[in-house]
Amino acid sequence: MAYTNSPLAVYRSISPHSSPRTHAIDTVTIHCMAGNLTIEACGTLFSSSSRIASSNYGVGSDGRIALYVEEKDRSMCSSDSVNDNRAVTIEVANDGGAPDWHVSDKAMHALIELLTDICRRNHIEGLRWEADRSLIGNTDRQNMTVHRWFAPKACPGNYLYDRHSYIAEEVSRKLGTSPAQTPEPATPPLQKKLYRIRRSWSDSRSQTGAFSSLKNAKAACPDGYTVFDSSGNAVYSRASAQTAPPVPESAGTAYEIFVRELQAATGAVADGCAGAGTLSKTVTLSKIRNNRHPAVKAVQKYLNSIGYDCGAPDGIAGPKFERAVKAFQKANGCIADGEITAGMNTWKKLLKLS
Numbered sequence: 152m153a154y155t156n157s158p159l160a161v162y163r164s165i166s167p168h169s170s171p172r173t174h175a176i177d178t179v180t181i182h183c184m185a186g187n188l189t190i191e192a193c194g195t196l197f198s199s200s201s202r203i204a205s206s207n208y209g210v211g212s213d214g215r216i217a218l219y220v221e222e223k224d225r226s227m228c229s230s231d232s233v234n235d236n237r238a239v240t241i242e243v244a245n246d247g248g249a250p251d252w253h254v255s256d257k258a259m260h261a262l263i264e265l266l267t268d269i270c271r272r273n274h275i276e277g278l279r280w281e282a283d284r285s286l287i288g289n290t291d292r293q294n295m296t297v298h299r300w301f302a303p304k305a306c307p308g309n310y311l312y313d314r315h316s317y318i319a320e321e322v323s324r325k326l327g328t329s330p331a332q333t334p335e336p337a338t339p340p341l342q343k344k345l346y347r348i349r350r351s352w353s354d355s356r357s358q359t360g361a362f363s364s365l366k367n368a369k370a371a372c373p374d375g376y377t378v379f380d381s382s383g384n385a386v387y388s389r390a391s392a393q394t395a396p397p398v399p400e401s402a403g404t405a406y407e408i409f410v411r412e413l414q415a416a417t418g419a420v421a422d423g424c425a426g427a428g429t430l431s432k433t434v435t436l437s438k439i440r441n442n443r444h445p446a447v448k449a450v451q452k453y454l455n456s457i458g459y460d461c462g463a464p465d466g467i468a469g470p471k472f473e474r475a476v477k478a479f480q481k482a483n484g485c486i487a488d489g490e491i492t493a494g495m496n497t498w499k500k501l502l503k504l505s
């Protein structure tokens with residue numbers, strides 16, 4: 152089929168990290184930038200040759216939309232090539248931090264407009280969301296996926312994740328009211344008995360899914376949510392402490408750049424989100440060990456940005472590097488030996504993993 156791109160994109164910065172699609176577009180994947188990047192800054196990240204990362208579109212907190220990878224091509228976005236080959240991926244800027252990764256109203260509005268346009272041009276009748284990982288690829292029932300299903304990540308953040316039902320409803324409603332489409336009612340009539348997952352019954356906006364099977368509803372119920380029957384009676388609740396919290400992704404441009412540069416330098420998955428995988432790829436850096444490793448420069452830049460003077464980031468770990476590392480270690484309760492040992496405490500502190 153002939154692919155087109157959204158006319159809603161006001162900025163274009165084509166990333167080298169893409170290849171021709173091997174599957175028609177039938178899915179959308181909404182991501183969070185884990186930072187308040189402008190669409191231009193995100194485009195710069197995605198155009199860097201050292202970071203294998205991209206998305207088809209980006210949405211800024213100001214509601215502006217960028218094109219990074221044309222729809223005819225797959226992006227490198229969701230840690231899953233099957234998904235990226237069939238999905239249009241969208242990175243949305245966050246005006247708040249972990250664990251919610253809040254998104255501005257302007258960005259949310261632009262995201263819904265963009266998704267509506269993507270569906271219309273790619274002949275997708277509506278968006279469907281059941282918050283059910285087992286339905287990946289079963290696009291008749293669910294044609295939205297999330298990064299956290301493919302990798303141990305918080306992406307797209309709880310704010311966007313919790314609003315997937317709302318987003319699906321809004322986009323489907325807009326498509327339904329389009330003159331080009333057969334009109335559909337905004338919400339299906341309540342002829343079917345559905346179990347709905349919400350924070351509270353009255354907070355319909357918090358709904359993350361609706362299931363005909365109670366078992367599926369229980370399985371998909373996130374922390375702090377409750378499953379309600381059609382009459383609004385609570386039938387199952389999941390307390391906040393029952394499962395592990397999402398992997399933290401810290402905000403801040405310097406930190407995010409550091410994580411991405413470090414991942415590129417160590418061969419970790421370059422997704423900008425630090426986790427166990429990134430830590431496992433770290434190497435020992437000091438004045439005498441790996442003192443010219445590509446990761447040295449990323450550390451120098453980051454230490455400088457948080458107030459530990461490394462001098463000009465030249466990619467060589469020398470006396471200034473050692474002094475800065477010692478100062479960082481002292482301030483963060485690590486043994487102040489001037490060495491960043493692979494997988495150990497200083498790396499964890501630098502990556503904000505402990």
Ligand SMILES: [Zn+2]
Nearest residue numbers: 182183298306
């Ligand atoms: Zn993501």
